[in-house]
Amino acid sequence: xxxxxxxxxxxxxxxxxxxxxxxxxxxxxxxxxxxxxxxxxxxxxxxxxxxxxxxxxxxxxxxxxxxxxxxxxxxxxxxxxxxxxxxxxxxxxxxxxxxxxxxxxxxxxxxxxxxxxxxxxxxxxxxxxxxxxxxxxxxxxxxxxxxxxxxxxxxxxxxxxxxxxxxxxxxxxxxxxxxxxxxxxxxxxxxxxxxxxxxxxxxxxxxxxxxxxxxxxxxxxxxxxxxxxxxxxxxxxxxxxxxxxxxxxxxxxxxxxxxxxxxxxxxxxxxxxxxxxxxxxxxxxxxxxxxxxxxxxxxxxxxxxxxxxxxxxxxxxxxxxxxxxxxxxxxxxxxxxxxxxxxxxxxxxxxxxxxxxxxxxxxxxxxxxxxxxxxxxxxxxxxxxxxxxxxxxxxxxxxxxxxxxxxxxxxxxxxxxxxxxxxx
Numbered sequence: 270x271x272x273x274x275x276x277x278x279x280x281x282x283x284x285x286x287x288x289x290x291x292x293x294x295x296x297x298x299x300x301x302x303x304x305x306x307x308x309x310x311x312x313x314x315x316x317x318x319x320x321x322x323x324x325x326x327x328x329x330x331x332x333x334x335x336x337x338x339x340x341x342x343x344x345x346x347x348x349x350x351x352x353x354x355x356x357x358x359x360x361x362x363x364x365x366x367x368x369x370x371x372x373x374x375x376x377x378x379x380x381x382x383x384x385x386x387x388x389x390x391x392x393x394x395x396x397x398x399x400x401x402x403x404x405x406x407x408x409x410x411x412x413x414x415x416x417x418x419x420x421x422x423x424x425x426x427x428x429x430x431x432x433x434x435x436x437x438x439x440x441x442x443x444x445x446x447x448x449x450x451x452x453x454x455x456x457x458x459x460x461x462x463x464x465x466x467x468x469x470x471x472x473x474x475x476x477x478x479x480x481x482x483x484x485x486x487x488x489x490x491x492x493x494x495x496x497x498x499x500x501x502x503x504x505x506x507x508x509x510x511x512x513x514x515x516x517x518x519x520x521x522x523x524x525x526x527x528x529x530x531x532x533x534x535x536x537x538x539x540x541x542x543x544x545x546x547x548x549x550x551x552x553x554x555x556x557x558x559x560x561x562x563x564x565x566x567x568x569x570x571x572x573x574x575x576x577x578x579x580x581x582x583x584x585x586x587x588x589x590x591x592x593x594x595x596x597x598x599x600x601x602x603x604x605x606x607x608x609x610x611x612x613x614x615x616x617x618x619x620x621x622x623x624x625x626x627x628x629x630x631x632x633x634x635x636x637x638x639x640x641x642x643x644x645x646x647x648x649x650x651x652x653x654x655x656x657x658x659x660x661x662x663x664x665x666x667x668x669x670x671x672x673x674x675x676x677x678x679x680x681x682x683x684x685x686x687x688x689x690x691x692x693x
Contacts, residue, residue, distance in 0.1 A: 490535060
């Protein structure tokens with residue numbers, strides 16, 4: 270029962286985060302005039318499909334693992350190839366209004382073998398009708414439909430509706446919109462968490478509680494002290510306090526606090542704590558941030574908590590360049606499932622906090638300048654802005670493939686590391 274509950278919660282959280290991410294791409298692609306061929310909820314075989322008047326086909330798929338959008342002209346494979354047998358349905362003007370690539374044919378279809386086609390610029394298709402030997406060219410309607418192999422019906426995309434026809438700013442905004450939606454979701458959910466919590470931690474460097482028997486209490490720190498400097502580093506927010514302290518395990522440092530409008534120097538022996546077996550030890554001194562209960566503070570918690578996650582993730586990424594690459598910094602599906610198992614019994618507040626945390630992480634990771642991720646696409650957009658023209662589709666394709674291979678290898682390595690850590 271516990272395992273089933275964990276799986277359900279994990280799938281719900283993951284699907285909400287991914288669908289919200291993909292909706293950002295969908296919305297701004299629409300605003301840019303880019304045809305969204307499909308908006309899918311879930312992965313795998315199609316369960317339901319409905320094409321809207323806007324030309325987008327909305328589908329629900331069997332595996333409840335997030336979703337995706339298909340933008341016309343962006344990393345698409347050609348559905349129809351030369352040599353394929355298709356069925357054409359023509360209108361009264363002898364113009365193609367539907368191309369059926371499935372084995373199920375309609376009564377009024379013209380069966381034919383494709384010789385060549387251009388469904389982007391010329392909007393024509395050359396075919397050899399079954400039973401004939403001569404090539405016949407047909408004009409294709411700009412709103413014609415393609416029935417794909419699994420029965421999904423999508424609209425053709427003439428050049429003016431494709432990703433490559435949008436200007437650089439529109440492309441960049443479309444690519445950024447996914448991570449942006451993750452940050453917006455995080456802000457909203459953290460704000461809800463702030464309303465549900467008895468109190469929220471202050472983002473200032475003011476100390477709320479000092480735990481007896483810990484380094485801070487032994488050094489003479491008091492509730493209400495405001496930490497202004499740690500080991501020569503100025504701090505003004507609680508995230509800065511945590512970041513500096515965590516990086517000083519086992520060291521003796523001087524901490525300056527402001528008490529009754531006066532600065533007091535304290536010598537603190539930072540404790541070294543290992544959070545998990547595979548993690549590096551971090552520093553702790555045994556203090557909690559001051560708490561707030563005001564309505565506005567609770568709502569602003571959406572922004573402060575989101576920024577806190579962003580700053581910690583960026584700090585961890587920066588540490589890769591100063592301390593070296595450590596695969597234990599990454600977590601795959603196994604780690605996410607393990608974390609979900611830990612929070613699922615801690616109530617709705619903890620689950621919502623976890624969802625907001627994951628949403629922020631997904632937004633940041635997608636903005637990394639790695640080909641195949643949104644950040645990599647934005648880099649290509651910037652190159653296009655500087656060059657005055659985009660890279661050729663061949664070069665972009667090669668760059669994307671390299672990115673996909675890199676991410677695939679990283680995903681395997683991270684997943685194996687998770688499995689080894691959990692089960693061995």
